[in-house]
Structures are given as structure tokens and as C-alpha cells.
Amino acid sequence: xxxxxxxxxxxxxxxxxxxxxQALLGWSLETEPDGSDAFLTNPxxxxxxxxxxxxxxxxxxxxxxxxxxxxxxxxxxxVERLLSAGATAVGDHRNPDGTxxxxxxxxxxNEFCVERSDAERAAAAEAEQLGExxxx
Numbered sequence: 001x002x003x004x005x006x007x008x009x010x011x012x013x014x015x016x017x018x019x020x021x022q023a024l025l026g027w028s029l030e031t032e033p034d035g036s037d038a039f040l041t042n043p044x045x046x047x048x049x050x051x052x053x054x055x056x057x058x059x060x061x062x063x064x065x066x067x068x069x070x071x072x073x074x075x076x077x078x079v080e081r082l083l084s085a086g087a088t089a090v091g092d093h094r095n096p097d098g099t100x101x102x103x104x105x106x107x108x109x110n111e112f113c114v115e116r117s118d119a120e121r122a123a124a125a126e127a128e129q130l131g132e133x134x135x136x
Contacts, residue, residue, distance in 0.1 A: 010054040014038035
């Protein structure tokens with residue numbers, strides 16, 4: 001078995017992207033004095049995030065992205081919080097029944113998705129069992 005220890009993202013300015021993701025996740029941030037790396041430690045023991053400076057700019061859509069689920073607010077509240085923190089909305093895939101997600105980007109265009117919280121998913125599943133909502 002193999003474990004993912006760190007997810008690494010290339011970027012131009014770790015001093016912009018690192019603090020953005022620190023504000024987004026609330027994780028501890030360490031940066032190299034020379035501006036080459038910004039490391040975020042996952043407090044739950046899951047994969048950490050490393051942002052490393054590279055000379056070439058982003059050229060195309062990300063091949064890998066993170067799907068985030070807020071733990072203490074709704075999806076829509078999290079989207080608003082992230083917009084205020086400097087994220088941009090790239091695509092809105094929310095549905096009238098409450099399902100769906102929002103594709104967002106950090107200050108350098110690295111994309112990520114914001115999904116419904118576990119509480120929102122549980123409420124929808126419970127409503128479905130009671131025959132009050134469409135399937136998830």
C-alpha cells in the first residue's frame with residue numbers, strides 16, 4: 001500500500017498562493033526564505049500541500065484539482081468566503097435541487113471545486129429516505 005503524503009502544485013509566487021490556501025484551509029504554513037516553497041501541514045494527518053515556485057507560467061487547464069467540502073459552513077457560504085479571500089468563480093454547477101458544485105481558482109488560476117458540506121449531504125440523504133427530495 002502507498003500513501004499520498006503531499007500534493008504539490010507549481011506556481012509563480014508562493015508568497016501569494018501559500019497564504020491564500022492557508023486562509024482557505026486554516027492549516028499551518030511554512031515558507032522558505034528564498035520564496036521557493038510554501039508548505040501547508042494537514043492537521044488531520046492527511047495529505048499536505050506544497051506550492052513550489054517554477055519559472056514557467058500556467059499554460060492550460062489543470063489536470064488534477066482538489067475537491068473541497070466545507071466542515072463548518074454550507075457550500076454556498078464557503079463560496080462567498082472564498083470569493084472574499086481572492087478566489088474567482090470559474091464555473092457554477094449548482095442545481096436548483098441543491099446538488100452540484102462550484103469550480104473556483106486561486107490567485108494564480110489553480111482550479112478547485114467546492115462541494116456541499118457533509119451536513120448538507122446528510123440532510124439530503126435523510127430527506128430522500130423520507131421521500132422528500134430527489135436522489136443525491
